[in-house]
Each structure stands twice: as structure tokens, then as C-alpha cells.
Amino acid sequence: xxxxxxxxxxxxxxxxxxxxxxxxxxxxxxxxxxxxxxxxxxxxxxxxxxxxxxxxxxxxxxxxxxxxxxxxxxxxxxxxxxxxxxxxxxxxxxxxxxxxxxxxxxxxxxxxxxxxxxxxxxxxxxxxxxxxxxxxxxxxxxxxxxxxxxxxxxxxxxxxxxxxxxxxxxxxxxxxxxxxxxxxxxxxxxxxxxxxxxxxxx
Amino acid sequence: xxxxxxxxxxxxxxxxxxxxxxxxxxxxxxxxxxxxxxxxxxxxxxxxxxxxxxxxxxxxxxxxxxxxxxxxxxxxxxxxxxxxxxxxxxxxxxxxxxxxxxxxxxxxxxxxxxxxxxxxxxxxxxxxxxxxxxxxxxxxxxxxxxxxxxxxxxxxxxxxxxxxxxxxxxxxxxxxxxxxxxxxxxxxxxxxxxxxxxxxxxxxxxxxxxxxxxxxxxxxxxxxxxxxxxxxxxxxxxxxxxxxxxxxxxxxxxxxxxxxxxxxxxxxxxxxxxxxxxxxxxxxxxxxxxxxxxxxxxxxxxxxxxxxxxxxxxxxxxxxxxxxxxxxxxxxxxxxxxxxxxxxxxxxxxxxxxxxxxxxxxxxxxxxxxxxxxxxxxxxxxxxxxxxxxxxxxxxxxxxxxxxxxxxxxxxxxxxxxxxxxxxxxxxxxxxxxxxxxxxxxxxxxxxxxxxxxxxxxxxxxxxxxxxxxxxxxxxxxxxxxxxxxxxxxxxxxxxxxxxxxxxxxxxxxxxxxxxxxxxxxxxxxxxxxxxxxxxxxxxxxxxxxxxxxxxxxxxxxxxxxxxxxxxxxxxxxxxxxxxxxxxxxxxxxxxxxxxxxxxxxxxxxxxxxxxxxxxxxxxxxxxxxxxxxxxxxxxxxxxxxxxxxxxxxxxxxxxxxxxxxxxxxxxxxxxxxxxxxxxxxxxxx
Numbered sequence: 001x002x003x004x005x006x007x008x009x010x011x012x013x014x015x016x017x018x019x020x021x022x023x024x025x026x027x028x029x030x031x032x033x034x035x036x037x038x039x040x041x042x043x044x045x046x047x048x049x050x051x052x053x054x055x056x057x058x059x060x061x062x063x064x065x066x067x068x069x070x071x072x073x074x075x076x077x078x079x080x081x082x083x084x085x086x087x088x089x090x091x092x093x094x095x096x097x098x099x100x101x102x103x104x105x106x107x108x109x110x111x112x113x114x115x116x117x118x119x120x121x122x123x124x125x126x127x128x129x130x131x132x133x134x135x136x137x138x139x140x141x142x143x144x145x146x147x148x149x150x151x152x153x154x155x156x157x158x159x160x161x162x163x164x165x166x167x168x169x170x171x172x173x174x175x176x177x178x179x180x181x182x183x184x185x186x187x188x189x190x191x192x193x194x195x196x197x198x199x200x201x202x
Numbered sequence: 203x204x205x206x207x208x209x210x211x212x213x214x215x216x217x218x219x220x221x222x223x224x225x226x227x228x229x230x231x232x233x234x235x236x237x238x239x240x241x242x243x244x245x246x247x248x249x250x251x252x253x254x255x256x257x258x259x260x261x262x263x264x265x266x267x268x269x270x271x272x273x274x275x276x277x278x279x280x281x282x283x284x285x286x287x288x289x290x291x292x293x294x295x296x297x298x299x300x301x302x303x304x305x306x307x308x309x310x311x312x313x314x315x316x317x318x319x320x321x322x323x324x325x326x327x328x329x330x331x332x333x334x335x336x337x338x339x340x341x342x343x344x345x346x347x348x349x350x351x352x353x354x355x356x357x358x359x360x361x362x363x364x365x366x367x368x369x370x371x372x373x374x375x376x377x378x379x380x381x382x383x384x385x386x387x388x389x390x391x392x393x394x395x396x397x398x399x400x401x402x403x404x405x406x407x408x409x410x411x412x413x414x415x416x417x418x419x420x421x422x423x424x425x426x427x428x429x430x431x432x433x434x435x436x437x438x439x440x441x442x443x444x445x446x447x448x449x450x451x452x453x454x455x456x457x458x459x460x461x462x463x464x465x466x467x468x469x470x471x472x473x474x475x476x477x478x479x480x481x482x483x484x485x486x487x488x489x490x491x492x493x494x495x496x497x498x499x500x501x502x503x504x505x506x507x508x509x510x511x512x513x514x515x516x517x518x519x520x521x522x523x524x525x526x527x528x529x530x531x532x533x534x535x536x537x538x539x540x541x542x543x544x545x546x547x548x549x550x551x552x553x554x555x556x557x558x559x560x561x562x563x564x565x566x567x568x569x570x571x572x573x574x575x576x577x578x579x580x581x582x583x584x585x586x587x588x589x590x591x592x593x594x595x596x597x598x599x600x601x602x603x604x605x606x607x608x609x610x611x612x613x614x615x616x617x618x619x620x621x622x623x624x625x626x627x628x629x630x631x632x633x634x635x636x637x638x639x640x641x642x643x644x645x646x647x648x649x650x651x652x653x654x655x656x657x658x659x660x661x662x663x664x665x666x667x668x669x670x671x672x673x674x675x676x677x678x679x680x681x682x683x684x685x686x687x688x689x690x691x692x693x694x695x696x697x698x699x700x701x702x703x704x705x706x707x708x709x710x711x712x713x714x715x716x717x718x719x720x721x722x723x724x725x726x727x728x729x730x731x732x733x734x735x736x737x738x739x740x741x742x743x744x745x746x747x748x749x750x751x752x753x754x755x756x757x758x759x760x761x762x763x764x765x766x767x768x769x770x771x772x773x774x775x776x777x778x779x780x781x782x783x784x785x786x787x788x789x790x791x792x793x794x795x796x797x798x799x800x801x802x803x804x805x806x807x808x809x810x811x812x813x814x815x816x817x818x819x820x821x822x823x824x825x826x827x828x829x830x831x832x833x834x835x836x837x838x839x840x841x842x843x844x845x846x847x848x849x850x851x852x853x854x855x856x857x858x859x860x861x862x863x864x865x866x867x868x869x870x871x872x873x874x875x876x877x878x879x880x881x882x883x884x885x886x887x888x
Contacts, residue, residue, distance in 0.1 A: 080595045086453050088598055091446045134597035136582065141590050145582045149575035149604045156567045164560055167481075167552040190625070 071111050075120055076104060078135075082128050089134075204269055207257030208348040211298075214250035215338040217243045221331035229324050237324050244327050245312050247334055248305035255302040258295060258347050262288050268364040270349040271295055277370035279762040279790060284371050287381040291371055293505060293520075294347035296384070300501070301337045303385070304392040307421070308334065311396055319417070325403030333395050336527050344520055373789045373797030376762070379439040387432030387459055391497040393425025394462055397469075398494035401487050405538045408545045415473055415486070420852055426470060427848040429463045434841040445798040445813040447732060447829035449837065452601040454509035457580045458500030461573055465493040468569035471619075475562050478624060480549035484539075485566070487546060491535045496573070498528055508584060554626035561619040568615065572608045579604065606659050610666060613721055616714050617670035620677055638676065643669030650725075655832075657728040664725050667718045674711045674718075702856040709851025716843030719836045726808075726833025734815065736823035746830040748810055749773040753781070755824060763787040765799070768814045768824055772803050779803060784814035784826070808832040 073090050081092035083099035089107070092100035103124075110120045124132045136142035221243040228236040261269050262276050262285045275288040275295065290296040308330045315323050341347070352360040374380075397418040404414035436459065441449035450456060469489040475481040503509055506521030539546075552559055579596045586594040621627075621635040646668030647661050655661065682696035691699065701708035733745055737752040744750075751771040758765040765785040772779045782801035789796065803810040811829040818825050 078599070080597050086595075086597070087446060087451055091448060091451075130592045131583075131595045133595055135600040135603070136594045136596055141586060142594050145579065145594070145596060145600065148578050149571060149608075152574045153567075153571045156571055160563045160567050164552055164555055164563065168554070 068111055072104070072108055075111065075117055076107055078121075079103070079107075079124055079132050080134050082132060204257070204261060204266070204348045204350060207254045207261070208346065210250045210257065211254040211338065211341050211346075211348070214247050214254065214301075215335070215342050217247040217250060218331050218335040218338050221247060222328060222335050225324055225328035225331055229328065240324070240331075241312055241316065241327055244331055244334075245309055247331070247338075248309040248312075251298075251301045251305040251334075251338075254341075255289070255298055258298060259286065259289055265368070266364075267366065267368055268351055268362060270351055271347045273351065273365050273368045275368070275371055277368040277762075277790075280368075280371055281762065283378075283381060284376055287375060287384075288371050290384045290388070291375050292347075294341075294345040294349075296388075297337065297340050297345050297520075298347050299384075300388060300392060301334065301341055303388050304334060304337065304395060307392055307396050311399075311421075315417075319413070322400070322403055322407055322409050322414070322417075325407045326399045329399035329402050330395065333399070336523075340520060340523060344523060370762070370789060373763075373787060374443060376789070376797065377439060377443050379435050379442070383432060383435035383439050385432075386428050386435055390425050390427075390429025390432050390459075391462065391501065393421065393428055394466060394490075394493050394497050396421040396425070397490050401490040402535060402538060405487060405542050405545065408542055412477055412480075415476060419473070422466065422470060422473075423848055423852055426463070426466045427845060429459070429466065430844050430848075431841065433459050433463060434838070434844075438838060441811075441834070442800050442802065443798065445800050445815070445827075447730065447811055447813075447827075447831060448727075449834070452579075452598045454580050455504050457576050457601075458503045461500055461577055462493045462496040464569050464573040464576070465489055465496055468566045468573075469493060471562050471569075472566050475559060476548075479551075479559065481551075481559065483546040483548045484543070487539070488535075489566075491531075495528060495531055495535075496577075498524060498531065502528070503580070509580060552625075556622065556627045556632070558619065558622045558624045558627075561615055561622050565612065565615045565619060568608055568612045572605060572612070575604050575608065576601065609721070609724075610659070610662055613663070613666045613670060613717070616717060617666065617673045620711070620714075621673055635673075635676070639669045639672040642672040643667075655725065655729060660725040660728045663721055667722050667725070670714060670718050674715050677711055678708070699856075701850060702853070705853040705855055706851045709847045709849070709853075712847030712850055713844050714847075716840045716845075716847055719840030719843060721840075723833045723835070723837030723840060726831065726836070729832045730829060732827065732829040734825060734827040736818035736821050736825050738823055743826070743828070745810065745828045746808070747774055748779075748830070750810075750812065750826065750828055752824070752826060758785070763789045763797075766814070768812075768826065770801070770812050770826065772810055782810070782812045784812045786814050786816060804835050806833075806835055809834045 076090035077088055079089040081087050081089045081097065081100040082103065083092065083097050085092055085097065087100075089100055089103055107120065107124075110123065115123075130137070136145040138146055221240050224236060224240040224243060227233075228240050258271070261272050263282065265272070265276070265278050267273050271292060271294055272288075275292045276285055280288070288295065290299040311330070312327065315326075350362050351365065352362050355361040400414045400418040400421075403409070433456075436456065437449040440446075440451065440456075469486065472482055472489060473486055476483055476486050502521060502524035506524065508521060554560075579601055582596045583594055586592065617639060621632075621639075623631065643665040647665035650656075650661050650664040655664065678697045678700065679693070681700040682693045684696075685691065685699050686693050686696035689696070689699070701712075731746065733743055735743060737743065739752055739754060742749050742751040749772075751773065753769045753771050755766070755768050758767055765787045767783050767785045770782045770784065772782060780803045782803060783799075784801040785799035787797045787799060798813060798815075801812045803812075809829070809831040811831055813827040813829075815825040815827040817823065
């Protein structure tokens with residue numbers, strides 16, 4: 001929704017500038033068609049300022065608008081929609097959701113005003129509470145959420161390595177592996193076993 | 203019919219109690235008649251549940267609006283197709299559907315093994331009856347689907363009444379996939395009851411050997427397949443109906459379905475350690491126990507209202523029942539384990555760190571870490587609510603950050619595992635087996651970079667996909683070449699013959715191939731883009747290389763809804779590709795309002811996904827929200843391969859049948875035959 005409002009805003013501003021630029025340009029050309037065409041270098045430079053500025057604005061404004069839209073998407077991606085759908089703010093599109101529309105409008109206004117990300121975050125947290133964060137903050141009690149998977153992995157990996165080491169120690173001597181009476185190298189016996197395993201598998 | 207349904211449910215409960223209590227008595231007394239009668243009581247329970255379920259369907263089909271459930275979930279205009287689905291669209295009906303699907307499994311098991319495994323089956327029957335009893339308590343006394351509408355008359359007595367029409371089915375559920383997604387998912391959840399029952403029964407009965415694993419392998423694969431298909435169908439439903447442009451939002455209900463899938467997948471791998479090497483017996487038993495308990499936990503999360511979700515059923519008071527059942531289940535499993543743990547003594551020996559066994563251990567570690575991470579992330583908001591003054595949301599960014607590395611590590615092991623030999627892998631074997639897959643993987647990474655898929659995780663993912671894909675190709679090619687050399691058939695036919703000779707192993711590789719396709723699809727999600735704006739008729743907007751032109755709009759009146767439809771032309775350059783019809787539907791007789799119907803132009807490269815997002819309040823123009831989602835189609839194709847692989851793995855081996863036929867022929871020297879020089883032996887086989 002905010003993308004739309006931002007885009008609309010840009011279209012309006014852009015068209016306004018284009019119109020201003022056009023009229024300025026026409027006025028200049030009308031003047032340059034008269035006898036004052038070579039009065040001074042300074043005055044001609046002054047006359048060029050309007051069209052050049054227009055061209056610069058024409059080139060820069062879409063980039064600026066795109067940056068604003070990207071910023072809305074980037075910051076909006078860090079918040080949850082507060083309607084209870086459990087979706088990211090910029091992704092909530094479920095039918096009839098008025099909450100995401102108003103939140104995005106508010107976010108768009110703050111981005112257009114040039115508010116910092118911290119300020120925007122503070123405003124949303126004050127308004128909706130800490131549930132507005134899309135992911136737990138990496139401070140305080142919420143840090144546990146981030147540390148838990150790493151902790152599980154490290155503990156799990158330590159357990160796996162412990163058991164592998166323990167089970168390797170339990171390994172009997174290689175001579176005991178081949179059954180008595182069969183004169184076959186351990187390597188060939190191992191290959192035979194693996195083929196037997198493979199072929200007897202159901 | 204409502205009284206009949208209610209009565210059969212009550213009778214089913216009585217039979218289940220008899221099967222449970224009588225079964226325990228039969229185990230203690232070992233009286234053959236008691237054993238037989240409790241088995242028959244178990245079968246009668248199932249038949250009665252079938253009748254009760256069909257009674258509810260009959261009430262839905264005959265528009266019996268004297269019934270509360272029918273009024274809440276159906277209406278006269280609802281098509282027959284969706285009247286079937288109305289059975290599982292509400293809390294009461296879906297719990298009955300749980301009992302129904304569980305009964306399909308139970309009766310199949312009781313019939314299939316009626317004259318086999320006499321020592322084990324009474325225990326299995328008792329465990330199954332225990333689970334059925336729990337659900338029948340809910341069906342009969344907590345969430346009965348057969349409640350009659352009544353009003354209090356002037357004298358204060360209850361007087362039944364009938365409504366003219368019902369409220370209708372939730373619009374989000376009126377989509378073909380919702381007719382098949384829940385049955386698949388529930389079949390997965392309920393299916394894991396069978397390996398659980400056999401594992402617990404084997405432990406209680408101290409049943410010798412690995413027989414319980416052989417008995418339950420196919421049941422586990424069937425449940426796993428249903429669960430996988432259910433998850434993928436749910437993802438597709440979310441993609442095609444909810445209209446937010448994605449397929450997986452890490453919603454608590456989605457997570458709940460993923461939890462038993464993760465432990466079930468770990469079990470399907472680790473069970474090979476027990477079959478081949480007699481290892482990890484304790485681990486396997488607990489993996490099955492946990493998978494079943496996670497199924498119950500998932501159902502509890504969906505239905506208790508403990509976590510908020512758009513998918514969840516309305517809050518109800520069944521939460522404590524599930525907590526109690528989980529507690530009892532854990533207690534029974536724990537006591538059984540403590541009393542009989544010596545029965546699970548394993549022959550744990552490892553030759554080398556670099557072996558198939560080690561890869562399975564790390565595979566299990568990653569699946570378990572993934573499961574615990576998803577579980578703790580899902581429940582973290584509940585814990586913060588209890589322990590701190592503020593509530594915290596744990597949304598998709600958290601899960602993506604945690605799960606992407608774990609998923610990539612699992613994908614890596616999917617490629618590595620089959621290349622490692624049981625016991626020990628030599629350096630030569632490593633060089634021989636890993637060389638080409640690594641080269642192919644790197645080439646895939648380079649190709650991805652030049653195709654503009656420039657995201658770190660996506661490139662790593664595509665490199666690993668190439669690596670795993672080539673290991674699978676090599677496995678098929680090497681085996682097929684041997685068969686081709688022996689029989690003279692071409693390599694493709696040889697690959698077919700190979701797969702049919704060891705369906706489990708090669709079916710597993712086909713499943714791995716399906717997972718590779720799914721990961722390719724997931725890698726594309728980093729490059730999703732979208733554009734949204736109000737559009738006038740004839741106006742166009744750019745979406746990547748595509749141009750979308752809003753050609754016209756119309757209204758379509760169907761029996762159960764009226765759709766406002768946008769007609770959007772998709773062009774690439776000047777070439778017309780397709781006409782898309784995104785809709786917004788207003789359902790009649792439904793208090794839950796409207797729904798969307800997304801229109802998708804899908805190719806292997808990307809999806810053009812168009813949503814009609816309503817009318818703009820300022821301009822009163824239709825708002826079109828269009829997404830460009832690369833590689834999504836690969837996910838659904840991957841799902842098809844996963845199913846095909848599982849079906850292949852369920853087939854009996856062709857070689858096994860031949861071996862049985864040739865069994866009476868005496869063999870002069872088995873060792874010499876095994877070492878037939880014409881066979882090229884190599885390490886790394888299953």
C-alpha cells in the first residue's frame with residue numbers, strides 16, 4: 001500500500017517538475033529568438049540553469065523515489081503485521097487486512113520525512129509493543145532465542161563426536177573380523193561383506 | 203442420522219476401552235480367546251468410527267441444518283466437492299477425521315498381521331487402542347460433531363430448531379487443494395502412530411531382533427510420504443490462495459507440520475544403522491517416540507490457541523486434554539524404556555570417522571537441531587509471555603537465518619552420505635567419488651553467477667544442488683554400467699533394472715533428487731521482486747522482463763460466490779504470452795467475507811504471480827499486485843519426484859523375488875560366488 005502511495009507521490013512531483021521545466025524552457029527559447037542572443041556569457045548561463053536543473057531533477061527523482069520504496073521494503077521487512085496474521089508487514093496481503101495498510105502508510109510517511117531506522121523502530125515499538133519486531137532483538141532475554149540453536153548444535157556435535165570416539169575404541173582387532181577357517185584377506189572379506197549386505201537388502 | 207452417528211461413536215469408545223483393557227488382560231493371562239476378542243474389538247472400533255464419519259458426511263450432504271456443525275461449515279449452495287472437505291474444516295469434524303484416518307491404519311495393521319507375530323501383536327493392539335481411546339474421548343465428550351441446535355422455550359426447556367441455511371465454508375478453504383491437503387497431512391500425522399505402536403510394543407514385549415523395524419519400515423515411509431505431500435500441498439495452497447506471493451511463512455501451524463517430518467526423516471536414515479550394523483537401537487526407539495509425540499504436539503498447537511496463527515482452529519478447551527495425553531505418552535515410553543533398556547543394547551562399533559555411519563550421525567544431529575530450533579522458535583513467544591512482561595514475535599527472518607545454514611548442511615550430507623562406505627572410506631575412494639561431483643557443483647555455481655543469481659546463500663545452495671545431483675547420477679550410472687556389461691542391455695534400461703533390483707536404495711536416491719529440485723526452488727526466493735499500483739484499463743506496468751497490461755474487468759456469478767475479475771495480459775517484449783484472470787470473490791451466505799484467486803504464469807525460470815488486491819480508496823481504481831518469483835516451479839516438481847521415489851522404495855525388490863525362486867539350488871562356495879571377478883566392487887554402497 002505504501003509503495004503505491006509513494007509511487008503516486010513521485011508521479012505527481014515528477015510531473016509537476018516536468019511541467020515547470022517545460023514552461024521554463026519555452027520562455028527561454030522565446031527570449032533567445034530575439035536580438036539579445038549574445039548580450040553576455042553570464043546571462044546565457046543563467047538562462048541555462050532552469051533546463052539543466054530540470055534535467056537533473058528528472059534524472060534524480062526516480063532514483064530517489066526508488067530508494068524511498070526500497071527503504072520502505074527494507075525497514076518494513078523487519079516488522080510484523082499486527083493484525084495477528086503472523087506475516088511480515090510488507091508481505092501481508094491477506095484479504096481485508098486494514099492493519100497492514102495503515103502501518104505501511106505510517107511507515108511511508110516516516111521514510112518520506114527522512115526519519116532514521118532507529119526512530120521508526122522506536123515509534124512502532126511504542127505504538128505496538130515489542131511484538132512488532134519480526135525477529136527477537138539480540139539483547140536481553142530475547143538473545144536466548146538466537147543462542148539456543150547454536151547451543152543445541154554445539155552440544156549435539158560434542159555428543160556425536162564423543163560417541164564416535166567411544167565406538168571406535170570398542171572396535172575389535174582386525175583379525176577377529178574374518179571368520180576362522182576362511183583364508184581371505186580382510187580387504188576382500190570386507191568387500192564381500194559389503195556386496196552381501198547390498199544384495200541381501202530387502 | 204445425528205443420533206445414529208452419536209451412538210456409533212459412543213459404541214466405538216466402548217469397543218476401544220475393551221480393546222485396551224482386554225488387551226492388557228490378554229497380555230497378562232495369554233488367553234487365546236481373549237487375544238482374539240480384543241483384536242476383533244479393535245477392528246469393530248474402526249468400523250464404528252467409519253460409520254460415524256459417514257453419518258456426518260450424510261448430514262452435510264443432506265443440508266441438515268438442525269446440526270450445529272453443518273450450520274457452521276456448510277450451506278445449500280456449497281458444491282458437493284467442498285461438502286466433503288467441510289468434514290475437516292472445523293474442530294469437531296477434523297478430530298473425527300483424525301479418528302477416521304487412524305482407524306484406516308489400525309484396521310489395515312490388524313488385518314495384515316492377524317496371523318503373524320503372535321507375540322508382538324497383542325502389545326501393538328493395546329497401544330493402538332490407547333491412542334484411539336484418547337481421540338474417541340475427544341469425539342464423544344469434548345468436541346462432539348453431532349450437536350443439535352436448540353433454543354430455550356418459554357417454559358425453560360430446550361427445544362430443537364432448524365436453520366434455513368448454513369454459514370458456509372470458510373472462503374480460504376474453498377480451493378481444490380484444501381480438499382486434498384488436510385487428508386494428506388493428517389494421514390502423515392496419524393500414520394506415524396503405527397511405527398510408534400510397534401516400537402513401544404517391541405520394547406514392552408522385548409521382541410527379539412530388528413523385526414519391528416522391518417515390520418514398520420513401509421508404514422513409516424507411507425506416513426512420511428503423506429506428510430511430505432501434505433506439507434507441499436499446504437505450501438502450494440498458501441502460494442496460490444493467500445496472495446502474499448510466498449509459500450512458506452514459518453507460521454506456527456506450518457512449523458507444527460514440519461516437526462514430525464524432520465524427526466521422521468532422521469528416523470528413516472538412522473534406522474539403516476540398526477539394520478546394517480545393529481547400532482543406535484535406543485536412539486531409533488526414541489526417535490519414533492518423539493515423532494509420534496511431535497504429531498500430537500502439532501495437533502495441540504493447531505487446536506489449543508496457545509500460539510496465534512491464521513491457520514489455527516478457533517480457540518477451544520481441548521488443550522489440557524492434549525497436554526495430559528502427551529504427559530501419559532511420555533511417561534509410558536519412559537517407564538518402558540527404563541524397565542527394558544537392556545533389551546536395546548547395541549553393537550556400537552565404528553571403524554572410522556569418515557564412514558557412512560558417521561555421516562548418518564551428523565545427518566541425525568542436523569535434523570534434530572533443525573527440529574529443536576523450529577520448536578523453540580515457535581514456542582519462544584509463549585515462553586516470553588510467561589517469563590517476561592513483554593511478548594516477542596518470532597517471525598520468518600529468525601527462522602530463515604537459523605534454518606538456511608542447517609538446510610544447506612543437510613543438503614551437503616545428502617550428497618556426501620551415499621559416497622561414503624559403511625565402516626571406513628579410503629582416501630582413494632574419496633578422491634574417486636568426490637572429484638566429479640565437486641567439479642559439477644562448482645560449474646553450477648559459476649552458471650548461477652552468470653545467470654544473475656548473485657546471492658551468497660543461493661549460490662552455495664546451487665553449488666550443493668549440482669554436487670548432490672551428480673552423486674546421484676554417478677550412483678545410477680555405475681550400477682547401470684555393470685548391469686549393462688552383464689546383460690547387454692543399454693545403460694538406461696540398466697538403470698531401470700538397477701532401481702528395480704534395490705528399490706529402497708534407488709528410491710531413496712530419487713527422493714534425494716526431488717529434494718535437490720526443491721532446494722533449487724528455494725534458492726530462487728532470494729530474488730523475488732514485486733510491484734503494486736492502481737491501474738486504469740489499458741494501462742501497463744513493468745515487472746522484470748514482462749509487461750502487464752490491464753485489458754478489462756468483469757464480474758462472474760457462480761452458485762456460491764460472485765467474482766470480480768481483472769483481465770491482465772502478460773507480454774514479454776512485444777510477444778503476448780498469456781492472459782491472466784486474478785479474482786476477488788465474495789461468498790454468499792458466508793460471514794467470513796471474501797477471498798482471492800491468484801493468477802500465475804509459471805515457467806521453469808520464474809512465476810509471474812498476479813493478485814487483484816482490491817480497489818484503491820483514493821482513486822477507486824483496481825490495485826494490481828504482481829510478483830516475479832524465480833524458480834518456484836522447481837519446488838512442486840521436486841515434490842512429484844519425492845512421491846515417485848517413495849513409491850519406488852515401497853516396491854518389492856526384483857532381485858529378492860528371483861533369489862527366493864532360486865533358493866533351493868545348492869551353492870558350492872558362497873564366498874567364491876560373492877567374489878565373482880566379473881563384478882566391479884566398490885565402496886560406498888548401501
